[in-house]
Amino acid sequence: MSRLRRARPPLVQGQPTRGKTAPNRLRRVDQFLVAYDRFLLQRNDGPFADAWFVDLGYGAEPVTTLEAAARLRRLNPGLGVLGVEIDPERVAVARPWEDARTRFCLGGFNLPVGADPALPARSARLVRVFNVLRQYEESAVAEAYAHLGEGVVPGGLLIEGTSDPFGRLWSANLLRRLPVAPPAWPWRREALVLSLRPGCGTLPEDLQSVLPKNLIHRMVPGEPIHALFTDWTQAAREASAWRAFGVRQWFAASLRRLAERGYRLDLRAKWLRQGFLIWKDPPIAL
Ligand SMILES: C[S@@+](CC[C@H](N)C(=O)[O-])C[C@H]1O[C@@H](n2cnc3c(N)ncnc32)[C@H](O)[C@@H]1O
Numbered sequence: 001m002s003r004l005r006r007a008r009p010p011l012v013q014g015q016p017t018r019g020k021t022a023p024n025r026l027r028r029v030d031q032f033l034v035a036y037d038r039f040l041l042q043r044n045d046g047p048f049a050d051a052w053f054v055d056l057g058y059g060a061e062p063v064t065t066l067e068a069a070a071r072l073r074r075l076n077p078g079l080g081v082l083g084v085e086i087d088p089e090r091v092a093v094a095r096p097w098e099d100a101r102t103r104f105c106l107g108g109f110n111l112p113v114g115a116d117p118a119l120p121a122r123s124a125r126l127v128r129v130f131n132v133l134r135q136y137e138e139s140a141v142a143e144a145y146a147h148l149g150e151g152v153v154p155g156g157l158l159i160e161g162t163s164d165p166f167g168r169l170w171s172a173n174l175l176r177r178l179p180v181a182p183p184a185w186p187w188r189r190e191a192l193v194l195s196l197r198p199g200c201g202t203l204p205e206d207l208q209s210v211l212p213k214n215l216i217h218r219m220v221p222g223e224p225i226h227a228l229f230t231d232w233t234q235a236a237r238e239a240s241a242w243r244a245f246g247v248r249q250w251f252a253a254s255l256r257r258l259a260e261r262g263y264r265l266d267l268r269a270k271w272l273r274q275g276f277l278i279w280k281d282p283p284i285a286l
Contacts, residue, residue, distance in 0.1 A: 011108075011110075012086055012106065012107055012108035012110070013108035013109040013110040013143075013144070013147050014086045014108035014109050014136075014144070015086070015136070016086055016087055017057075017086075017132065017135035017136075018135060019059040019060035019087065019090055020059060020060065020131075020165075021058065021059030021060060021061060021063060021064055021131075022063070022165060022166065022167075023063050023064075023067070024067065024166075024167060025064055025130075025131075025163060025165065025166060025167040026064045026067070026068065026128070026130055026163070026167055027067065027071075027167060028167050028168075028170065028195055028197065029128065029130060029159065029161070029163070029167070029170060029172070029195075030067070030068050030071045030072065031071075031274075032193065032195065032274075032276060033072075033126065033128070033157075033159065034071070034072070034075065035270060035271075035274075036174075037126075037157060038075060040125055040126060040155070040156070040157060041053070041072055041075050041076055041079065041125070041126065042075050042076050043125075044076070044078065047123060047153040047154070048125055048153065050080060050122045051080070051122055051123050051124060051125035051153050051156070052080045052081065052082040052122055052123070052124045052125065053068065053069075053072055053079055053080070053081045053082070053124070053125060053126050053128070054081075054082045054083075054084055054111060054124040054126070054127040054128065054151075055068055055081070055082070055083045055084070055128050056084045056107075056109070056111075056127055056128070056129045056132065056148075057084070057085065057086070057129060057130070057131070057132035058083045058084075058085060058090070058094070058104075059085075059090065059131075060090060060093070061090075061093060061094070062083050062090075062093070062094035062097055062104060064130075065081060065083035065094070065102070065104070066097060066102070068081060068128070069081040069101070069102050073101075078101065079101065080101050080102075080103070080122065081101060081102045081103075082102075082103050082104070082105065082119075082124070083102075083103070083104040083105075084104075084105060084106075084107040084108075084111065085104070085105075085106065085107070086106070086107065086108050088106055091104050091105060091106050103119060105119055108147070109143075109144040109147035109148050110147040110148075110150060110151070111124060111127070111147075111148065111150070111151030111152075123151055123152060123153045123156070124151050124152045124153070124156060125152070125153055125156045125157070126152075126156060126157045126158075126159070127148055127151070127152060127156075127157070127158045127159070127160075128159050129148070129158070129159070129160040129161075130159075130160075130161055130162070130163060130170075130172075131162055131163060132160075133160060133162075133212070133213040134162045134212075134213050134216075136213060138213055138214060138217055140213075141212075141213050141214045141286055142214075142286045145158065145160070145175065145187060145286065146184065146185060146186070148160075149175075149177060149185075149186030149187055150186070152177040152186070153177065154177050154178065154179045154180070155176070155177060155179065156176075156177045157174065157175070157176055157177070157190075158173075158174070158175040158177070158187065159172050159173070159174055159193075160172060160173050160175075160212060161173065161193070161210075161212050162210045162211065162212055162213070162216075163210055164209070164210055168196075168197045169195065169196055169197070169206055169207055169209075169210050170195045170210055171192070171193060171194045171195065171207060171210050171211050171212055171215075172192075172193045172195075172212060173189070173191075173192060173193075173212050173214070174189075174190045174191040174192070174193060175187035175188065175189055175190060176188045176190045189281065189282065189284070189286075190280070190281070191266075191278050191279060191280050191281070191282065192212075192215075192278075192279045192282045192284065193276060193277070193278050193279075194207050194276070194277040194279075195275060195276050195277075196251070196275040196276075196277075197275055198246075198247050198248045198251060198273075198274070198275045199247050204229060204232045204233060204236060204254075204277075205229075205233070207229075208229060211225065214284070214286050215284065224282065224283050224284055225284065228258075228263065228279065228282075231258055231261050231263070232254060232255075232258050232277075235254045235255070235257035235258040235261070236250070236254040238254075238257055239253035239254045239256075239257050242254075248272075248273060248275070251272065251275055252269075252272035252273070255267060255272060255277060263279060264279065264280040264281060264282075265277065265278060265279055265280070266278035266280060
């Protein structure tokens with residue numbers, strides 16, 4: 001019997017929120033995930049054999065879930081994709097789109113797989129939570145993450161973030177499920193990702209409006225996220241000569257300068273070219 005079935009919780013964790021979504025809003029998130037951890041999406045060994053990709057809080061229509069299913073199955077044709085919603089009407093809207101590998105169910109942060117007798121009781125390999133927690137209080141974030149960790153296989157990933165309406169700008173926390181999870185906190189914080197499609201917005205101010213919930217109210221002196229943006233703004237200014245070569249070059253130059261100030265950034269060309277700032281092990285409290 002799976003962990004999820006054993007740990008069946010009595011109540012769905014979370015609260016109803018607005019359901020706005022849009023086609024392709026999370027395309028860049030999916031592209032990022034494929035580039036970031038392709039193996040996690042592809043592998044089918046051991047506990048990963050039937051582990052879901054979960055889209056938690058897919059909104060009024062399941063469009064982002066179905067798009068993710070199509071994208072990610074190019075890597076893993078048998079990948080199970082599960083859309084989870086706290087709003088029963090949104091589950092009903094999505095159900096006609098179900099097939100053998102794509103399912104939709106009612107649930108909350110305590111992934112509900114084991115609680116639904118119609119659903120195979122499997123864990124998740126990757127949980128994508130976008131534009132959900134932004135509508136909660138900041139104090140709800142840590143508890144939500146703790147619940148989510150109960151349904152993820154060791155080595156699995158949580159990406160939780162916020163985007164603009166079109167998905168051009170977004171940011172996300174990346175957390176890796178620990179191999180042996182202490183009961184209260186099952187995650188290792190792996191990175192903070194800031195995503196800015198080259199050519200859209202300015203550097204770096206626009207991203208402040210799409211910070212994850214645990215950071216958006218922390219743009220004040222003394223907070224690491226405030227220091228990052230202050231230093232990045234300065235680095236972008238210093239690198240402004242690169243603008244002559246285009247926004248991508250300027251973005252890359254600004255991140256190289258930022259790294260020189262001691263930030264642990266992933267400076268590989270594949271991220272810089274695509275407009276991703278990946279801050280590894282950021283010293284950010286939840
Ligand atoms: C703004 S929509 C986001 C839709 C989509 N993820 C996107 O980014 O376009 C947020 C959705 O999250 C759902 N939601 C809120 N809290 C939830 C929870 N704890 N578990 C599952 N769904 C939740 C709401 O019902 C709503 O439909």
